[in-house]
Amino acid sequence: MKKQNLLTGAVILMAANAVSKILGAMFKIPLANILHEEGMAIYSAAFSAYILALTPVTSGLPFAVSRLAAEEEALGRKAAARKIMRTATLLLAFAGFAGGLGLYIWAEPLAAALRDVRAASAIRAAAPAVVFVALGAGVKGYFQGTANMVPTAVSQVAESFVKLAAGYALAVMLAKKAAELAAAGAVAGVAVGEAAATAILFILYLAGGRTRGGQKERTGAVVGRLLAAAVPMTLLSLASAGIGIVDTTLVRARLSHLVFDEAEARRFLMEFGQYSEVFDKVGQTLSLGTEGARWLWGAYSGYAQTVFHLPLGIIATIGTASLPLIAGAYATGETKKAERVFSAGMKLAVALAVPCAAAMFILGSQMLGILFKNSASAGMLSALAPSLTLLCAVQFSGAVQNAAGQLWQPFLNMLAGSAVNLAIVYVTSGDGSFHIYGAAIALGVSALLELCLNLRSVRRHMGLKFSVREILLKPAAAGAVMAWVMGLLYEPVCGMVSSDIGVCAVVGGAGVIIYFLTLAVMGVSVEKISK
Numbered sequence: 001m002k003k004q005n006l007l008t009g010a011v012i013l014m015a016a017n018a019v020s021k022i023l024g025a026m027f028k029i030p031l032a033n034i035l036h037e038e039g040m041a042i043y044s045a046a047f048s049a050y051i052l053a054l055t056p057v058t059s060g061l062p063f064a065v066s067r068l069a070a071e072e073e074a075l076g077r078k079a080a081a082r083k084i085m086r087t088a089t090l091l092l093a094f095a096g097f098a099g100g101l102g103l104y105i106w107a108e109p110l111a112a113a114l115r116d117v118r119a120a121s122a123i124r125a126a127a128p129a130v131v132f133v134a135l136g137a138g139v140k141g142y143f144q145g146t147a148n149m150v151p152t153a154v155s156q157v158a159e160s161f162v163k164l165a166a167g168y169a170l171a172v173m174l175a176k177k178a179a180e181l182a183a184a185g186a187v188a189g190v191a192v193g194e195a196a197a198t199a200i201l202f203i204l205y206l207a208g209g210r211t212r213g214g215q216k217e218r219t220g221a222v223v224g225r226l227l228a229a230a231v232p233m234t235l236l237s238l239a240s241a242g243i244g245i246v247d248t249t250l251v252r253a254r255l256s257h258l259v260f261d262e263a264e265a266r267r268f269l270m271e272f273g274q275y276s277e278v279f280d281k282v283g284q285t286l287s288l289g290t291e292g293a294r295w296l297w298g299a300y301s302g303y304a305q306t307v308f309h310l311p312l313g314i315i316a317t318i319g320t321a322s323l324p325l326i327a328g329a330y331a332t333g334e335t336k337k338a339e340r341v342f343s344a345g346m347k348l349a350v351a352l353a354v355p356c357a358a359a360m361f362i363l364g365s366q367m368l369g370i371l372f373k374n375s376a377s378a379g380m381l382s383a384l385a386p387s388l389t390l391l392c393a394v395q396f397s398g399a400v401q402n403a404a405g406q407l408w409q410p411f412l413n414m415l416a417g418s419a420v421n422l423a424i425v426y427v428t429s430g431d432g433s434f435h436i437y438g439a440a441i442a443l444g445v446s447a448l449l450e451l452c453l454n455l456r457s458v459r460r461h462m463g464l465k466f467s468v469r470e471i472l473l474k475p476a477a478a479g480a481v482m483a484w485v486m487g488l489l490y491e492p493v494c495g496m497v498s499s500d501i502g503v504c505a506v507v508g509g510a511g512v513i514i515y516f517l518t519l520a521v522m523g524v525s526v527e528k529i530s531k
Contacts, residue, residue, distance in 0.1 A: 006321055006341060009149045010348065013317035016153030021310045023160035027167055031186055032302055032372055034171050039179040040302030041294045045114040046122030046187050048245055050129065052110075053103040055241040057096050057134040060234030061088050062141035064226045067327045067403060069145030074328035080217060085142035087222045089135070096134020100127040114245065115252050116294070122184040129191035136198030139205045147324040151204045155197040163193030232407035236414060243418045247425060248297075251439050254430035255293035260286045264432035272296075275376040288435075296436045304380035307367055308388065311356040315392045318349045319399025326403035339464045342400050346393065346471040351524065353392035354479035355515045359508050360385035362486040366500040383440035389479070390447035393472065397454035401462065409457040417450030470524070478518035486511040 032040055065088045072081040103110070104127040111120040136155070143151040167189020174181040217225075260268060265286050273279050278291045288296065322345045329338040360367065364381035368374060394417075398410040421442045428438025458464050489507050497503050 006318075006325055006344060007348075009147060009321035009324075010318045010345075012149045012153050013321055014314050016156045017314040017317050020156050020160040021313055023157075023164050024310075027160075027164045027186075027189075030168060031171055032374075034175050035179060035182055035186070036298075039183050039298075041298035042116055042119045042122060042180050043183040043186055044298065044301040045111065045116040045119040045248075046126060046183060048114060048248055049103065049107075049110045049119070049123045050126035050187070050190070052238075052241045052245060053099040053126070053130050054133055055237040056234050057092060057099055057130060058137055059237030060230030060232075061092050061095070061226060062137040063233045063402065064088065064229035065138050065141030066145035066323050067229055067405070068225060069142050070147070070324040070327035070403075071331040073146050073324070074331045081142065081146060083217065083219075084222055084226065085138050087219055088141070088226055089138035091223070091226065092134045092138050096131045096137075099134070100130035103127040103130060113249065115249055115256075118180040119183070121180050122187045125184040125188040126190065129187075129194045132191060132194035132198045136194075136201040139201040142205070143201075144320055145324055145327070149321060151201055152320075154204070155200045158200050159193040159197035161193075162196040163189045165189075166192040229405075229407070232411060233402060236407070236411040239411070240414060240418075243422070247422060247439070248301075250422065250425055251429045251436070252293050252297050254426065254438075255288055255296055255435060256290050258288050258293075258430055258432060258435060260432035262286070268432070268435065271379065272376065275299075275374075299377045300380050300436050300439065303368060303372055303374065303377040304364075304384055307360065307364075307371065307381055308384045311353065312388060312391055312395075315349050315352050315356075316395045316399075318345050319396045321345075322396070322400060323403040326400055327405075330404045335463065338404065338462070339466065342458065342464050343466050343471060345400070346396050346466070347475070347524065349392045349396045350389060350472055350475045351519065353389040354475045355482060355512055357385045357388040358479050358483040358486065358511060358515070359504075360388065362483060362490055362511070363504050363508055366504045369500040370504065380436060380440060383437050384443065387440070387444040387447050389476070390444065390451050394447055394451045394454060397451065397458055401454070401457060404462055406457065406461055409461055410454060413450050413453035413457065416453060417446040420449055421446035474522045474524050475519065478515050478522065478524070481518045482511045482515035485514045 031043070035043060065085055068084050069081040072078070072084065104124050107120040107123040108117070110123055111117050140152050140155065143149070167186045170185030170188050171182045172185075174185040260282070265282055269279060269282055273282070276295050278295050279288075282288065282292065322341050325341045326338055329335070329341065361382050364385070365375040365378035368376075368378055368381060398414075401407075401410045424442035424445055425438055428434040428441055429436065431438065434441065455466075455468070458466070486507050489510055490503075493503055493506050497506060
């Protein structure tokens, strides 16, 4: 298979990710209708535990395979690249089995730590998925490192199709028994999908036949190189996943003990009282309690965050597509090429994220209405929207540093951002004026800090030159114009168009046209970066 350049590789992965996200939404939309806020909170808790167990498998070693394979390919040592993949796959198989076994054995303590003991069955159902992901992760990393994004795309789409069918069928079968069992069925569908994706990756790898080119290292030396690249990335990812669980637990704990004053309780009931009977006593008790906190978190994580993560996951693939180019450029000493890749990739990521953020901010109610027939989380989605562009830029700038071997600096930057995030979450989510919106505010502030630190690291430690005006400020200015135009059109269009789809089509379409026209006037373009 022919290698892809930055734009081609990014387009392939974004298209596959878009299909996967659409299928994921198609899975979550009926799933939310089956499980409702209570079940979605259980599903979200189980998925957080699954991600924690999966993190060592999907971060360190697969990343090391991609980076080292890219370096070997750039130096013409194709056989060495394949040996790196095979060695890593053996290590990953062991790690995956250990992770899956740990998830199964410690399901109850994990559920208790996540403040939802009913999630234990769903956590156990996720254990086989860890094993299947581990088996295919090294092969996927090899394909990505050699700038062949097609196998990743094919396996990802297949996984989404199978997960949709299996997860939905199992959730429906178990829905009449209990919410926790229905959530477990939905999670079990993930394992079936991952098994299908892994099988496809191995078939495509074996179909490629044997490869010659360059001396292969001894297995011990390969293991050493893999671990040297994998350990820092694994620590970063484990810390990130752990902080995510701490964040979830902290928000739910603070919400559970939140006390309103009378004015705050009235405002809260005006916004959410119509959506659930769990808030019927808020006016008398002036508190949310465990059930109210579960409902709010379920609405935030199951609805608002689901929409928020759709473009975030798609745009993150630009960092994946840039990895072989950045790693190869540093292996051969082509710093100028690395500069071009960074500027082009960052510009593309931000230029795509900005209109998505503007649309979420203005059209959040319509988006949720279309997807879930439930706009209770519209305010939460609008509060999250400004963070989207920042997080996309953080993801890409971190991916570039990692591809160049700068592993510890993004880790330290993430720790600084996370510390700020948790501090703001603690203060705001326990305040009746903010409640669940404190989580969205904390995310935005911490993402801004982390982006500033990442850009400083790219300039200082990687030695790359770039224009903040070109990669960030111009797209942001175009996004402000887009949001302004959409804001002017919103009320008149809502008065004339009754359907959510119609409002999104008219207001969103006009906003996108204005956005790209503004970018063109500003002279923003993404140059083609060759492989």
